[in-house]
Amino acid sequence: MRNKIVAILLVSVFVLGMASLSMTKSLATSKYDLDGNGKIDMEDMYMCALAFGSYTGHTRYDIKCDVAPDALDGNVNMLDIYAIAAHFGE
Numbered sequence: 001m002r003n004k005i006v007a008i009l010l011v012s013v014f015v016l017g018m019a020s021l022s023m024t025k026s027l028a029t030s031k032y033d034l035d036g037n038g039k040i041d042m043e044d045m046y047m048c049a050l051a052f053g054s055y056t057g058h059t060r061y062d063i064k065c066d067v068a069p070d071a072l073d074g075n076v077n078m079l080d081i082y083a084i085a086a087h088f089g090e
C-alpha cells in the first residue's frame, strides 16, 4: 500500500514537471513572434509585411519587425521577412 502511494506521488511529480517544462517552452518568447501569441505564424508575417520598406523614423516603422540582421539595421526589408519565414511555425 505504502509503495503504491510512493509510486503515485513519483508519477504525479513527473507529470507536473513535464507539464511545467512544456508550458515554459510554449511561453518562451521569440523575437520572431511579433505579436507575442506564442507562435510564429501568418500574423507575424503580416505585421512585418505592413512595415515592409520602412526605416527608423518612418511612420510605418515598427522596431519589433526589424529582426534581421541580429543587431537591427533600422530597415524592414526582405531580410526581416525572410528571418520570420525561416522560423515560421515555431
Ligand SMILES: [Ca+2]
Pocket (backbone or CB within 6 Å): 033, 034, 035, 036, 037, 038, 039, 040, 041, 043, 044
Ligand atoms: Ca505570432
Ligand SMILES: [Ca+2]
Pocket (backbone or CB within 6 Å): 065, 066, 067, 068, 069, 072, 073, 074, 075, 076, 077, 079, 080
Ligand atoms: Ca532589418
